[in-house]
Structure formats: C-alpha cells, structure tokens
Amino acid sequence: MSKFISIIISAMLALCLLTARAEGKAASVRLGPEVALGAFMGLVEEHLAGILRTETVIAASTEAKSASWDEVRPLLERFRNDLPTDATIWFMMSDGSYYSTEKGGLTDQNLRDRAYFAKLMAGQDILGELVISKSTGQRSIVVAAPVLAADGKVVAAVGVSVDSVRLAGVVDSSMTLPENAYFYALDANTKIVLHRNHARMFRTVAEVGDESLGDAFKAVMGKEHGSFDYVLNGKKMTSIFRKSPALGWYFFIAQERK
Numbered sequence: 001m002s003k004f005i006s007i008i009i010s011a012m013l014a015l016c017l018l019t020a021r022a023e024g025k026a027a028s029v030r031l032g033p034e035v036a037l038g039a040f041m042g043l044v045e046e047h048l049a050g051i052l053r054t055e056t057v058i059a060a061s062t063e064a065k066s067a068s069w070d071e072v073r074p075l076l077e078r079f080r081n082d083l084p085t086d087a088t089i090w091f092m093m094s095d096g097s098y099y100s101t102e103k104g105g106l107t108d109q110n111l112r113d114r115a116y117f118a119k120l121m122a123g124q125d126i127l128g129e130l131v132i133s134k135s136t137g138q139r140s141i142v143v144a145a146p147v148l149a150a151d152g153k154v155v156a157a158v159g160v161s162v163d164s165v166r167l168a169g170v171v172d173s174s175m176t177l178p179e180n181a182y183f184y185a186l187d188a189n190t191k192i193v194l195h196r197n198h199a200r201m202f203r204t205v206a207e208v209g210d211e212s213l214g215d216a217f218k219a220v221m222g223k224e225h226g227s228f229d230y231v232l233n234g235k236k237m238t239s240i241f242r243k244s245p246a247l248g249w250y251f252f253i254a255q256e257r258k
Contacts, residue, residue, distance in 0.1 A: 041251040055145040055158045069099040085166040092157040109134040128247045139202045180256040
C-alpha cells in the first residue's frame with residue numbers, strides 16, 4: 001500500500017468521523033426542530049460526501065489505476081475498517097464485474113444493469129443512488145468514483161454500498177428526539193431513504209400511508225424548505241423539511257400533534 005495514500009485516507013476519514021461526532025455532540029441535548037433538521041441533514045451529507053472524497057483519492061492512486069484487485073485491495077480494506085457504517089466496498093471492472101470486501105474477492109454478480117453503471121463509465125461520480133445490494137441483499141445507498149487511466153479512459157470504479165439501516169442507526173444514536181418524533185429523508189419520488197422506523201425505508205410514502213398522502217408529499221416537495229401537516233395512519237403529524245442541494249433528497253423532522 002502506498003504510504004502517502006494511506007495517510008491521506010486516514011486524514012480524510014478522521015475529518016469525516018470528527019464531523020459526525022461533532023454533529024452527534026450538538027444533538028445530544030434536546031434541540032429545536034430547525035436545529036435538529038440541520039444536524040440530521042448535515043450529518044448524512046457529510047458522511048456520504050466524505051466517502052466520495054476518500055474514493056476520489058483512492059481512484060487517483062497507482063494501485064487503483066492498475067485495475068488490479070490484488071493491488072488496490074489493501075486500500076479498500078483499510079477504508080472499510082474505518083467506516084462507522086461498516087459499509088461494503090467494491091472495485092468494479094469496465095465490464096461490470098466487481099470485487100468486494102464483503103466477499104473478499106471477485107463476486108459472481110455484474111453491475112452493468114445498474115442505472116449508475118453508464119454514468120460511471122462516462123466518468124461521473126455517483127452520490128446517493130438507491131439499490132438493493134447484489135452482494136448482501138441490503139437496502140443500500142451507493143457512492144462511487146470512476147478510475148481514469150492516463151488517456152482519460154475509465155478502467156475501473158471504486159464504490160461503497162452504505163447500509164441504509166446502519167446509517168439511520170448512526171443518525172438515531174446521534175440525536176435526542178422525543179418518542180413521538182421522527183426523522184426521515186425522501187428522494188424525489190417520495191421513496192423513504194432513511195427513517196427512524198427502519199421497516200419503512202425503501203418504501204414510498206404512498207405505500208406507507210395511501211395514494212393521496214403520496215400526492216400531498218409530491219406537491220409540498222416542490223419547495224426548497226417549509227412546513228407540512230398531514231395525517232398518517234390516523235395520527236396527526238406536523239413536520240418541517242429542507243431539500244439537500246448535494247443529494248436532491250428532502251430531509252424531514254416530524255412530530256405527532258396532540
């Protein structure tokens with residue numbers, strides 16, 4: 001392993017972890033809804049952005065550019081061991097085949113059919129794609145960076161599949177919310193990315209509530225931020241929300257009204 005790359009990875013992960021811990025410390029006391037919403041969104045954004053920054057450093061390394069699993073594996077295993085969400089790290093070849101730290105080598109799966117495959121092969125970073133992991137079957141949030149050869153051709157990609165349940169657990173342990181309060185994040189299609197109630201994740205609002213509730217959320221999500229009152233399973237809820245420019249997700253803090 002390149003000593004320089006190892007030092008850079010350690011420094012970037014330390015910064016990411018310190019930010020997460022700072023967010024958690026700030027949220028360890030009962031916060032007002034606006035402050036809690038900012039802490040929630042900031043923690044998730046920084047965790048995923050920190051992963052992408054580290055992937056970019058690895059992708060620029062000689063080990064990654066070699067497109068050799070044996071060469072890049074030590075960097076990826078170090079990366080995985082330092083992530084608080086215990087995510088699966090993978091190294092994809094240009095044909096869609098990939099190696100993973102979860103399997104310890106080449107998997108029998110292929111990523112060519114993933115929506116993000118074409119983007120990676122076009123040299124684009126991936127931040128926040130939602131998938132069911134082929135390796136683990138977990139509900140996962142994908143963050144990935146292409147590996148470019150000297151001629152600019154994409155020869156591989158470094159990817160992380162973040163377990164959404166573990167990430168929600170990190171958020172929950174970092175925030176002090178009343179029992180009748182919830183945090184959740186929705187993508188642009190009202191799919192629930194993160195939720196204090198893990199059973200609701202990767203389902204749409206309409207599937208959790210009803211079709212009319214899904215339409216109501218779609219209408220309010222045309223705004224960058226605001227407040228929203230609704231009824232879910234007979235409970236009257238009040239919420240505030242904010243759109244993340246980085247992820248395109250909508251972050252909510254909601255509480256049952258008396």
